Amino acid sequence: MPDSYVSKTQKSRELYERAKELLPAGVSYAIRYFEPYPFYTARAEGSKLYDIDGNEYIDFWLGHTALILGHSPPAVVEAVKKQLENGTHYGTSHKLEIELAEQIVKMVPSAEMVRFTSSGTEANMYAIRLARAYTGRNKIAKFEGGWHGGYDALHIGVKYPFDIPESAGLTTGALQDTLVLPFGDLEGVRERLKHQEVASITIETALGAGGGISTKKGFLKGLRELCDEMGIMLIFDEVITGFRLAAGGGQQYYGVTPDITVLGKILGGGFPIGAFCARREIMKRIDTLLYERPHFSFHGGTFTANPISMTAGLTTLKLLEDGQLIDKLNRVGEKIRDQLRKIFEANSVDAQVTGVGSLFNTHFTKEKVNNARAASKADKSKQVDYHLNLIANGVFFLPTHTGALSTALSQADIEKLLLETEKYAKQSKAT
Ligand SMILES: Cc1ncc(COP(=O)(O)O)c(C=O)c1O
Structure with missing residues (x-):
């Protein structure tokens, strides 16, 4: 630093x-x-x-990518203020939870019914529970480099080397029941799933924490076909990509529909949230009026559908619904990736700029980065050094994480990112 x-x-x-x-x-x-x-x-x-020292930072981390409209957008602040006067948390049913569920169903292609949680981790956990309940199978699968939160069954194969447990305290059962699949390699996936009965495959439509790496439409389509063939629930973890890549998330952007979708971050409009949604037939497994123990799939939680998150989320989604802000942001993302590549190239710095839509990341390597395995071969210390230099100069990224754009960014903010990157690239060239 x-x-x-x-x-x-x-x-x-x-x-x-x-x-x-x-x-x-x-x-x-x-x-x-x-x-x-x-x-x-x-x-x-x-x-x-x-x-607290009075320094200013242009924010490309955006509260873990959640703040697509920037910090405290006036419409959201207004809605939350109004709700604060009517109660912060009811623990009873209320209209806003219906309105936000309706809004999700309107925007997300795979959604017919919705349940809310307080985080993306929880939403992934209940989505896996549901897939297991629906299929009657135990094992599940996820991809190398996929980050879905700290839930035991999915906290596996996140960082390279992918076969080392991500945390102490994970049970042998959890490690054995989760298969880790090669990202972007359909044949490899098929091979790994041979003779296995898995309930679900969870995938981010673009790897977020795994390096800001886009999937390919053909790969997702192939995965969809494979899941249909093998009776597997395809789960898109759209906690980052939902309401960011398109109004209908990665599934709309890539044109592939999953069975279950997991949402979070942007959905909460700056407040804690998660949600999972699917076709009616699948979601009915949660209906305790239709299924009894042990046949229903449990879901619940103290702060689920709290009215503050509901109103903030609803206000946010309404602003994003027509896709115009998102499309504009995606075009800015494309330009930034392009400019960053040009800066590194002009200064003979070996770097790969990855990303899709309004997500982007820089990997210091000569090799193409199209999965988390390739990203892990890049020079991490250089990536940290680059981002620490940006932070010292008022441009904030978490040093090893993917950056995101908000609609609050000004042209001057973007120019500053490019200028500081150019200064850094020139300095690296000199040393
Ligand atoms: C793709 C993805 N899924 C799930 C999660 C977990 O969400 P939360 O941190 O809200 O529990 C994250 C968080 O970063 C994420 O990026």
Whole structure:
């Protein structure tokens, strides 16, 4: 990290010293830590974060990619203020949960019925439960590099080398029941699934944490056919891509419809949320009026469908529904990827810029990056160094993670990203 970061973040340094005593690694989520210590945000507005020392950062992390409209968009703030006066959490049925479910069904091609959760992890967990209940099968499958949250059954094969458990505390049963599939390789998938009975295959339509790597329409289509042939539920984890790649998410963008869709992030309009949705026939397995124990698939939770997340989400989706903001953002994404590639090339820096729509990432390698395995071969320390340099100069990415765009970004914000990248590329060329 450049020295300038330390000299201008002294209040953050002091807070980090306090945090270290209380929060393991000083943070509430390991990925939020970066060296020498993270800055502490005091407030956020539009395209920017402001730390407690008064520094400004253009935000390309956007609350884990959730804030497609930027920080505190006025329409969402207005809706939330109104709801705050009517209650923050009911624990009873209310109209907003129906309205948001209707909005999802209108926008997401695979959705006929919906259930809400409080996070994407939970939504993935209940989607797997549902797939197992519906098919009567135990095993499940996911892809190398796919990140679906910390649920045991899916917290497997996330980081290279993919055969090392991602965490202590995962049971042998969980490790044995989840097959890890090669991303983008249909023949490899077929081979791995031979003689196996799996309930579901979970895939991100574009790898988010795994490197900002797009799938290909042909691959998703092939996967769809394979699932139909083998009686497997195809689950799209659209926690990042939902309402980002298109109004109907990755399934609309790539033109392939899954059986079950998992949503989160953008859906909450800046508040905690998750959801899973599917055809009526599948979702009915959750209906306790139709199925009794042990035949129904349980789902629930204290804060599910809390009215604050519902109203913030509904307001957000209405703004995204016609796809215009999203299409515009996708065009900006295309331009940024193109410009970044040109900058690295002009300065003879070996780098691959990946991404799709309004997601992008940089991998410092000569080789093409089309899966998480290839991404893992890139020079991670350079990627961190690049992003730390950007942070020190007021452009925020989590150092090893994929960046995202919000509609709050100005032309000047984008130019600053390109300018700081150019400065970094020139400096790397010189050393
Ligand atoms: C694709 C994907 N699925 C699931 C999750 C888990 O969501 P949450 O962090 O809300 O539990 C994430 C979070 O980053 C994600 O990127």
